[in-house]
Amino acid sequence: MHKLSHIFRLGIKELISLRYDSVLLLFMLYAFSAAIYMPASGSSVGVHNASVAIVDEDDSRLSRQLAEVLRPPEFQTPVLLPYGQIDEVMDSGRYTFVINVPVGFQADLLAGKQPELQMNVDATAMSQAFMGAGYMGRIFQRELQQLSGVSIEQPIQLNTRALFNSNMQSGWFLAIIQIINNVTILAILLTGTALLREREHGTLEHLLVLPLTAFEIMLAKVWTSLLVVVFCTWLSLELIVKKALGVPLAGSMLLYLLVTGLYLFASTSLAVFLTTLARSIPQFGLLAIPVVMPMLLLSGGTTPLDSMPVWLQTVMQLSPTTHFVSLSTAILFRDAGFALVWPEMLALAGIGLVFFLIALMRFRRSLTA
Template sequence: MRQKLAHIFRLGLKELTSLRHDTVLLLFLVYAFSVAIYMPAAGSLLGVHNASAAFVDEDHSQISRRLAESLQMPEFQPPLMLSHDQIDAALDSGRQTFVINVPVNFQADLLAGRQPELQVNIDATAMSQAFMGAGYIRRIFQSELYAYTQQSPQQPATLASRALFNSNLESGWFLGVIQIVNNVTILAIILTGTALLREREHGTLDHLLVLPLTALEIMLAKVWSNALVVVCCTWLALELIVRGALGVPLTGSMPLFLGVTALYLFACTSLGIFLATLARSIPQFGLLAIPVIIPMLMLSGGTTPLDSMPVWLQNLMQFSPSTHFVTLSTSILFRDAGVSVIWPDIAALAGIGLAFFLIALARFRRTLAA
């Protein structure tokens, strides 16, 4: 047993040495855990931010001016005042996403209790801004109109919303962690798959076969070495980029998260080895990995909540390790969940990883025998 462990350790060192001399992969690692995390998290906002708006004030009343002034930064740009015949041109050119038209006698009809209507024209080609911005405008205008008429909305109960773990609803906090999850998935599959195929193309794998080594030892060496690299890069990215540059308060246990990451890498590296046994070259492996990686990223719950998907797809994605890793990442880092809370996902991730490893090992042995 001690000799087998020594073989696994030395083969892992060989993998690390090979990676150290691969300049392209090293640059990709640096990019994936720095720029590729910071830019989407800092620049991509899921809510309404700096939306362009314009006002057509046909009433010229105190309430119409008050409504125009209620659209403020950072959600909306200062509204541009337009005439009625400029509405179509402003929307057609894409200069304005929202154009609010306040009709004549709007204030008089409001004070008389006639429930007047105002028109909000929306450029729906900017889909996310249009969908959420309409709700923003409705809530802002309702608040202003109730305050102006000194009325309160007739509701049977008062709803008090409290946002936990992210009180200001900063989308960048979530995006930074999800980018790390996505990059870990990509790199775990690509690093192990390309390492195996590179050895096959260069003839290194044939040299290993004449040594007293087994397929299990070769696989375990690739798993621990690549997992070590990705775990270290993940820790540095969390500390320097997510916590440092983005200012995200990560309240959970870092050792627990890194341990879960290592378990996730066990599953993904096994999947990468399995895909490499199906491909005959690195370009073919890349084409084969695309339809595997993209569904893992898009349907894991990081991009779209699982609850929004069809039930059959939710059940199917429970067999993907990325689904459980997204849940574990947000639970540990944001909600400070302990093992007593997240153990079902840890057990599911371990089971999926073991299944992937055994399938990849059987396929790897078959290719070596051939």
């Protein structure tokens, strides 16, 4: 009971210290509000509002019809462009797509020939260029088949069904990924800066003369960070993701917050381990960057895990962020219950326990050094 009382009182001290840290409080407010809303509502990984210009050398009904079928929100209204300005506008990046309809295009098509249509693509706008060229090719093919009256039967008919996000809105996924990224950064920042601040101010030495153990000091740091970040995550999901962005979250909020707690247990333990390697807050920040960035970029949230080399997929299974990304999408979007996600939750808890024990050993050595 004495140990629990010590851990609780130390945690209250951490919460009081956080209350008076206005810079960190402002950063938390930003991280769980504007930092989630702006990327999710303002950025898109698909084709949206792509700029198009058309060089209409044919000046036929068909060429004008091809311009009319490119409509918002995928494409901007096409702009007519003289032939001599193609190189200039492509070099300046003014348009992502420049379509050149040659002279006699409609006449050749109606005569049964196979006329060529030139599509110039600015591939520096990578996602727009890759997917937009495919969209545009399918749109033009459909229109040309209807005009020529030639029906090309495909050997296979594909019926595509988009589950859990029927309109394929990238903002839904980006909002959750932003929360995961901010949870990771805040968990490490809160724990690491709190511990190093006490070391720099000398209050850690004051704690050591009290009847306290390294286990109690470390666990107090962990549970306070867990409490604060889980509460902020819940508020962000309810107010920003569900209300402001209108993302329908199908899964159990309680189960997701439990998973978030397991992830925070692992990430805060990692933060304590990093503080044992650093002697100041600037050193801790420099040390955290090469650790946190690969965890976020290679977790499967930025790029699919399956697209990575097999050896890297195996290595990333040791990262708690990989399991947290998988569990987040499964619970919040696919409404996966405990019966489906418990193996990955067990893996996340196991990784957290290993991190905690390693960090505890290093923390004890650093206190006696």
